[in-house]
Amino acid sequence: MLCATDIHKSYAAQPVLRGVSLQVDAGEIFGFVGPNGAGKTTFLKCLLGLARIDSGSMRIGQVDAITQPLAARRLCAYAPSETAMYDSMSVRAMLEFALSFHRNADFPRAVKMLASFGLPEKRKVRALSHGMKRKLLLTQALCSGTPIILLDEPMEGLDPEARRELENILQAASAEGKTIFFSSHDLASVERICKRVAFLRNGRLLECDTIANILKRAGHSVDLALREPLDAKALPKSSNLSWTGAGTEWRLHYHGKLEEVFDALYGPEESTEANL
Amino acid sequence: MNLAKHYFREQRFLMIGYTALLMMNMFAGVLYWPEMRDNFPEMIKFIPFEPLQDFVRAFEKHGFWAYFCVQHFFKGAGMFGIAAGGLMGTGIVAREVDRRTAELLLSRPVSRARILFVRWATGAAMLFVPYFAVALATIPLAASVDEKLNPWFLLQGTLYSYLFILAAFTATVALSTRFSHYLKAGMLVLGFLLMNLAVYMIQDLWDYSLYNLIDLDLVMPIAEGYFPWYQACWMATITLLLYGLGLWSFRRRDF
Numbered sequence: 001m002l003c004a005t006d007i008h009k010s011y012a013a014q015p016v017l018r019g020v021s022l023q024v025d026a027g028e029i030f031g032f033v034g035p036n037g038a039g040k041t042t043f044l045k046c047l048l049g050l051a052r053i054d055s056g057s058m059r060i061g062q063v064d065a066i067t068q069p070l071a072a073r074r075l076c077a078y079a080p081s082e083t084a085m086y087d088s089m090s091v092r093a094m095l096e097f098a099l100s101f102h103r104n105a106d107f108p109r110a111v112k113m114l115a116s117f118g119l120p121e122k123r124k125v126r127a128l129s130h131g132m133k134r135k136l137l138l139t140q141a142l143c144s145g146t147p148i149i150l151l152d153e154p155m156e157g158l159d160p161e162a163r164r165e166l167e168n169i170l171q172a173a174s175a176e177g178k179t180i181f182f183s184s185h186d187l188a189s190v191e192r193i194c195k196r197v198a199f200l201r202n203g204r205l206l207e208c209d210t211i212a213n214i215l216k217r218a219g220h221s222v223d224l225a226l227r228e229p230l231d232a233k234a235l236p237k238s239s240n241l242s243w244t245g246a247g248t249e250w251r252l253h254y255h256g257k258l259e260e261v262f263d264a265l266y267g268p269e270e271s272t273e274a275n276l
Numbered sequence: 277m278n279l280a281k282h283y284f285r286e287q288r289f290l291m292i293g294y295t296a297l298l299m300m301n302m303f304a305g306v307l308y309w310p311e312m313r314d315n316f317p318e319m320i321k322f323i324p325f326e327p328l329q330d331f332v333r334a335f336e337k338h339g340f341w342a343y344f345c346v347q348h349f350f351k352g353a354g355m356f357g358i359a360a361g362g363l364m365g366t367g368i369v370a371r372e373v374d375r376r377t378a379e380l381l382l383s384r385p386v387s388r389a390r391i392l393f394v395r396w397a398t399g400a401a402m403l404f405v406p407y408f409a410v411a412l413a414t415i416p417l418a419a420s421v422d423e424k425l426n427p428w429f430l431l432q433g434t435l436y437s438y439l440f441i442l443a444a445f446t447a448t449v450a451l452s453t454r455f456s457h458y459l460k461a462g463m464l465v466l467g468f469l470l471m472n473l474a475v476y477m478i479q480d481l482w483d484y485s486l487y488n489l490i491d492l493d494l495v496m497p498i499a500e501g502y503f504p505w506y507q508a509c510w511m512a513t514i515t516l517l518l519y520g521l522g523l524w525s526f527r528r529r530d531f
Contacts, residue, residue, distance in 0.1 A: 101384035
C-alpha cells in the first residue's frame with residue numbers, strides 16, 4: 001500500500017533521511033519510532049509532497065507520490081504533530097474546512113467522534129487546549145474517508161484515557177481495511193497496536209520488522225555494583241552475554257531472559273544462588 | 277470555493293477597513309472641493325512640494341475630473357490600495373507558515389497552483405470591488421457639489437489605476453511564497469513603494485518613480501479618450517510575471 005525505496009533528503013546540505021526504505025501493507029497499523037530529529041516528520045512530509053526528496057522513490061497504492069503528489073494526497077489523510085489550526089474558526093467550521101477537500105469524507109461520523117472526544121462544536125479553536133486540538137486533528141484525519149491515514153505523533157498531549165480510546169479507534173479503522181502509518185515516541189502504544197515497527201535514528205532506518213522479532217533480537221543490560229573488585233577473567237562467559245566495565249562497576253549485556261542466561265551458565269540450582 | 281471562502285473570511289476585516297478608508301477619503305475630498313474650487317491661488321502658496329503644486333494647478337485648469345483623479349487614482353490606489361494589497365498579499369503563503377498551519381493546508385488533496393490562484397483571485401476581487409464601488413459612489417456625491425463625472429471614463433480610469441494595486445498585490449504574493457514571517461513580504465513591498473513615493477516628491481527624480489504610472493499626466497487624458505494602453509499592458513505583464521514567479525517559488529518550496 002505504501003512503499004518507500006532509498007529515500008534521501010537534506011535540508012541545507014544537512015542530511016535528514018539517509019536511504020530509508022520501507023513497505024507498509026494494506027490494513028496494517030505501522031509504527032514509525034525514533035527520537036526527536038530522527039527524520040520521522042520529514043519522511044511523512046516527503047510522502048505527502050510537502051517536502052521534495054533528493055533521491056529515491058515513493059509509491060502510495062498504485063500512485064507515484066513523487067511525480068503525482070496530488071493523486072497521492074487523495075489517498076491519504078494526515079494529522080500533523082503541530083496542533084496549530086485556524087484559531088478564529090469554530091471546531092465545526094474547522095472540521096468542515098479540513099474535510100471539504102476529501103471526496104469521501106464522513107462528516108456525520110466526524111461530528112459523532114467530536115462528541116465522543118468531548119469536543120464542543122461551537123467553541124473557537126483558539127479556546128481549545130493542546131490535547132483537544134490534537135483530538136480535532138485526529139477526528140478530521142480519521143473521518144476523511146481515505147484508505148491511508150498518516151498520523152504524526154498522534155498520542156502527544158492526550159491523557160491516558162484518550163490514548164486508549166484512540167488505540168481502539170485505530171484498531172477499528174485497521175479492521176475496516178484502512179492502512180495506518182503513525183510516528184510516535186510512545187513505545188507502549190506502538191507495542192500495543194502495531195503489527196510492525198520501523199526504528200529511525202539520525203535519518204537511518206535501524207530496524208523494520210514485527211515487534212516480536214525485534215524484541216527477540218534486542219539485547220538487555222544490567223548495571224552491577226560489586227562489593228569487591230572482580231577480574232574480567234573471573235566473570236562468567238557465554239555466547240549470549242558480554243561484559244563491560246572494571247573493578248566493582250560492571251555492565252552485563254545479554255539476550256533472552258536473565259534467568260535462562262544464569263541457568264545456562266550455572267545450572268538451575270547454582271543459578272538461583274547466583275541470582276540471590 | 278472553500279479556499280476562496282476561507283481566504284475571504286480571513287481578510288474581511290482588512291477589506292472593510294480598506295473600503296472605509298477609500299470612502300472617507302472620497303467623502304472628505306468631495307465635500308472639501310467647493311472650498312478648494314474658489315481658492316486655488318491661495319492654496320498653491322501653502323503646498324511645499326512641486327508635484328503637489330502641479331496637482332492643484334491641474335485642478336484649476338481641468339476642474340473636478342483632475343481632482344477626482346488625484347483623490348481616487350493617485351491617493352486611493354497609490355496609498356490605500358497598495359497598503360491593503362500589501363497586507364492582503366502577505367497573508368497568502370507566509371502567514372500560513374508563520375502560524376504553522378501550512379502543513380495542515382498543504383497536506384489536503386489540493387494542488388499548490390490551485391491554492392495560490394484561488395487566494396490570489398479572491399484577494400484581487402476583494403481589492404477591486406471596494407475600489408470600483410467607491411468610484412461609482414462618487415458620481416452621486418459629485419452631483420451634490422454641482423460636478424459631473426462621466427461613468428465610462430471613470431470606469432476606464434478605475435480599471436487602469438487598479439492595475440497598479442494588482443501589481444503591488446501580486447508582488448507581495450510572490451514574496452510571500454518565500455518568507456516565513458507573514459508581515460515581511462508586505463513590509464518590503466510597501467517600503468519599496470513608499471520609497472518610490474518619496475522619489476516622486478523630488479522634482480529632479482520623479483521620472484524614476486513608479487508613481488508616474490498613476491500620475492495625472494496619464495490618467496487625466498482618459499477623459500479625452502486617450503487610454504494609456506502602453507502602461508496598462510506593461511503593468512499587466514509585470515503582474516503576470518510576478519504571479520508566475522510566485523507560483524514557481526511556491527511549488528518548489530519545502531514546508
